[in-house]
Amino acid sequence: xxxxxxALRAERGWSQQLLAEKLEVSRQSVxxxxxxxxxxxxxxxxxxxxxxxxxIEEIFVEER
Amino acid sequence: xxWSIGCGRGSAAGKRYxxxxxxxxSLYVLLLILCLELVKxxxxxxxxxxxxxxIPALPVLAVLAVMGLYLQEETxxxxxxxxxxSLMIASGALLGTIVVNDFLRAIAHGSALGPFVCxxxxxxxxxxxxxxxxxxxxxxGDA
Numbered sequence: 001x002x003x004x005x006x007a008l009r010a011e012r013g014w015s016q017q018l019l020a021e022k023l024e025v026s027r028q029s030v031x032x033x034x035x036x037x038x039x040x041x042x043x044x045x046x047x048x049x050x051x052x053x054x055x056i057e058e059i060f061v062e063e064r
Numbered sequence: 065x066x067w068s069i070g071c072g073r074g075s076a077a078g079k080r081y082x083x084x085x086x087x088x089x090s091l092y093v094l095l096l097i098l099c100l101e102l103v104k105x106x107x108x109x110x111x112x113x114x115x116x117x118x119i120p121a122l123p124v125l126a127v128l129a130v131m132g133l134y135l136q137e138e139t140x141x142x143x144x145x146x147x148x149x150s151l152m153i154a155s156g157a158l159l160g161t162i163v164v165n166d167f168l169r170a171i172a173h174g175s176a177l178g179p180f181v182c183x184x185x186x187x188x189x190x191x192x193x194x195x196x197x198x199x200x201x202x203x204x205g206d207a
Binding site: 024025026028029031032033035037038040041044 | 075139140141142143145200201204
């Protein structure tokens, strides 16, 4: 699954650590999601969407 | 390199895991030395010898419980997934070793695995997998 996490984070000037704190996960998790090594669960995807005030579909894009 | 490879680098559950692990392994070393010395110096046999021989295994069983506890307590799903993956690979390596040895013994009259082989295979594979995952993460830009 593709995601726009890195771009959205850059727009806001947030570091990986700051986003990790907002999501209550490790920075390693944020990095793994950003680099596509890990697809988050639905609850975490909702949390990410809430942090960016976007819908899940605006952040995560299904690979076709 | 952060020494707490894999399991919960920095997470509260990870810190508890490392603390418990340190206690269990320290206890293992202490009990192993004590039991070996005891068996060497005090002649014993029967159930007493069996009981003394099993004592150093108890902290190792505790290590397995500590691993299970970590999986239960870790709230970071990515870190939990990494630990689960390592445990699955280590379990596979252990089971694979036992199955191959069983067939060697049953069909080719091979000898049984030596003492502690299972122990080394399981914990060795677990450690190597953790390091491999750590290196893969670093390769992907996770410093």
